[in-house]
Amino acid sequence: MSAGLLLGAMALDAVMGEPRWLWSRVPHPAVLMGRLIGLADIRFNTGPRWHNGVLVVLGLVAGAALLGVVIEALPLGWLWSLIGGAILLAQKSLVQHVQAVADGLRYGVGEGRRAVAMIVGRDTRAMDEPAIARAAIESAAENFSDGVIAPAFWFLVGGLPGILVYKIVNTADSMIGYRTPRHEEFGWAAARLDDVLNWVPARITACLIALAFWSGRAVDVVRQDAGLHRSPNAGWPEAAMAGVLDVALSGPRSYHGQSRDFPWVNGSGERQIGVAEIERAISVLWRVWAVVAACTLVLALF
Structure with missing residues (x-):
């Protein structure tokens, strides 16, 4: 059933995205997750910080999994799972944000x-313009893995509890996972x-990008350059995207006023x-999305 629900969630997300009329009236689940993590940061980021951080993450994971199980057990639980999956996928919103850079x-x-x-x-x-374009393309590749492929993967593996656990961990990393x-x-x-949760999806994303374009060049760039990235996972989709487009990504950039000489x-x-x-x-994002949808349809049928 998860494959069928995932296909429906993907289609709903692709059509609806994140409608402003809804999320301007009620808080998005990711916003609620962020508030919860922010409160945990204020309350527990003291004393034995490493120990407290582990306990907070365990609590967030257990709470997210339990919430998913409860929702799935409700009447019409499959429908709430489908809607929840659509809300927690980010294909259309990612495309809109990247397109906004091109329009700008x-x-x-x-x-x-x-x-x-x-x-x-x-x-x-x-x-300058090339640096802006590189940043947008890198964000497209990395967030396609984090915001589409990884949540879809964990929804397929674990249903609504799986995608909720992934999203709350990913949100926690984006808020408190800094050195x-x-x-x-x-x-x-x-x-x-x-x-850990992104290890498999990041590599699946790179494979899907290369497969969607039957690109040996993408495979070569992934082999040579994916490991150059400071993240153990983000380099994979970024390298595949660079290979398909035949553009140079990463390279020098500045964070908080300090220049960083990252490799190309x-x-x-x-x-x-x-x-x-x-x-x-x-266009790459949509083509790979279509490949994922086709594969999910096959799983749902067979």
Whole structure:
């Protein structure tokens, strides 16, 4: 049943996305997760921080799994699972955010910077057009893995409890999984568990991108450059995307005013990129989404 529900959730997400009329009136589940994690950060990020961080993550995982089980047990539980899955997938919203960068660049670099600042954590004030395009494409690849393939994978594996556990861990990592004095110990468990939950989906994403375009070049770039990324997982979809588009990604950038000299991914690829390459990346997202939907349909039927 999970495959059929996943297919329905994917279709609903692709059509509806995140309607403003709804989420302007009630808080999105991801917002509620964020509030809960924020409260835990305030209350428990003291004393033995590593120990408390582990306990918080265990509590979040147990609570998310229990909530999923309870919802699935309700009357019409399959329907609530389908709706929950659609809400927690992010294909359409990801495409809209990446497209906004391309649309902004059409008006000028300033608008492009403002749009890309909504989806990346690096400094954007000094970005030129190629840097904006690289940031948008990298975000498209990484968030396709984190926001579409990984939640779909865990929904397929564990139903609504599976996707809820994944999303709350991923949200915790995005909030407290940083190597800062405040969060290095407290957020360690969230960051490591997020790495574990994304290990398989990140590699599936890279394979799907290469498969969707039958691209040997993507396979070569993944083999050579996926391990260069500072994340154990994000380099895989990013390298595959770079190979399919034949563009150079990653490279030097600035965080909080400090320049970081990261290695290039597919360094021989095109570096003078812009709107056209961003929109080609969006086409990649939809093509791979279609491949995933087709595979899910086959699973649902057989």
